[in-house]
Amino acid sequence: MLKGTGGVWHVRADSGETHEASLRGRLKQERGESRKLAVGDRVVLEIDERGVHWSIADILPRHSKLARREPGAGQGERAFGDYVAAGYPVHLTSVKQRIGLDELHDELAGKTSVLTGPSGVGKSSLMNAMYPGLDLRVGEVSESVNKGRHTTVGALLHPLPDAGYVVDTAGLREVGMWGLASEHLDECFREFRTHIPECKFGNCTHRVEPGCAVRRAVEQGSISAERYDSYIRLREEIEDTERKWAPYSAASKPKKRR
Numbered sequence: 001m002l003k004g005t006g007g008v009w010h011v012r013a014d015s016g017e018t019h020e021a022s023l024r025g026r027l028k029q030e031r032g033e034s035r036k037l038a039v040g041d042r043v044v045l046e047i048d049e050r051g052v053h054w055s056i057a058d059i060l061p062r063h064s065k066l067a068r069r070e071p072g073a074g075q076g077e078r079a080f081g082d083y084v085a086a087g088y089p090v091h092l093t094s095v096k097q098r099i100g101l102d103e104l105h106d107e108l109a110g111k112t113s114v115l116t117g118p119s120g121v122g123k124s125s126l127m128n129a130m131y132p133g134l135d136l137r138v139g140e141v142s143e144s145v146n147k148g149r150h151t152t153v154g155a156l157l158h159p160l161p162d163a164g165y166v167v168d169t170a171g172l173r174e175v176g177m178w179g180l181a182s183e184h185l186d187e188c189f190r191e192f193r194t195h196i197p198e199c200k201f202g203n204c205t206h207r208v209e210p211g212c213a214v215r216r217a218v219e220q221g222s223i224s225a226e227r228y229d230s231y232i233r234l235r236e237e238i239e240d241t242e243r244k245w246a247p248y249s250a251a252s253k254p255k256k257r258r
Contacts, residue, residue, distance in 0.1 A: 001041045009037060009056060011045055021045060021054035038065070082224040086191040095122060095129045105130045108160065114167040127158070127168055134158060136168060182238040186214070189231055191223050207232065 002010040002018065012018050023037065037043075037059060044058040080090045091107065093100035108130075115123040124136040158166050186192045186206060192214050196204075200211025206228075207215075217223040 001037060001039055001043055003039060004037060011043060011054070011056065013045060019045060019054040021056050023056050024058075027056065027059065082227050085224060086189070086227065088190070093126060095125050098129070101126075101130050108164055108166060110163045112165045112167075114169060116169045123168060127166065131158075131160065133161070177234070177238060180238065182235055182242060185231065185235050185238060189227065191217075191227065192231070195223070205235070207235075 002012055004010065007022060009021050009023065010018055011021050037056070041062065042060040043056045044060065045054055046057045047054050077092065080092070084090050089107065091100050091104040093104055095101070104126075115127065117123055127134055128136050156168055158168060160166060180188070183203065183205075186196055192206075195213040195217045198213035199206070199209070201209050204212050204214070206212050214223065214228070218225055218228045
């Protein structure tokens with residue numbers, strides 16, 4: 001199949017001729033992904049009894065395809081499904097389509113909140129959409145480097161008209177953890193909290209210890225495997241930092257007088 005517009009498809013036959021063909025009604029009713037025509041598809045052509053009109057009678061199986069991620073809320077819901085299951089409130093929003101703005105607006109009312117994320121992700125645009133009077137400066141993602149431009153140069157606490165405050169922060173290039181001991185990281189994963197007291201050892205790292213209730217919950221599916229993997233990676237990162245700073249921490253401790 002070479003191209004198609006307005007229900008008319010241009011198909012190159014094995015003989016080298018190009019024919020304009022329409023899709024058979026049966027194929028139009030079959031909405032599966034494999035039944036949706038795309039450029040490069042191999043099809044079965046048939047001509048009517050008068051030898052005038054061509055039609056596509058079947059779409060042959062594909063060996064490969066180049067496809068985008070699925071658009072819409074379905075892709076977002078799957079991406080953040082683990083957080084919803086863990087008990088975190090998740091708001092899927094779209095400024096351009098005006099999706100989820102009222103729900104997030106109500107969530108922020110009367111609270112002090114902070115918006116953070118990479119440059120150009122749309123933090124200021126989101127604030128402007130919910131509170132038009134703010135008129136925060138916004139910028140598009142740079143087409144040349146595919147990165148956001150810094151339009152918010154510093155953090156600013158905005159009073160909200162319906163009570164509460166929101167801090168609009170400058171874009172982040174990377175996120176790290178400071179001041180958090182590795183043995184307390186598990187408490188930051190809220191879905192771990194009910195299982196931690198059931199671990200056999202009080203200092204369980206949830207990696208190799210026998211009788212670990214957290215690993216058992218992962219095996220049973222009540223804790224997401226992806227979230228558990230995230231915990232392991234973060235713990236290793238913190239422990240690596242602790243090892244690097246250990247000599248300096250020991251040197252800074254006051255020596256006991258004899």
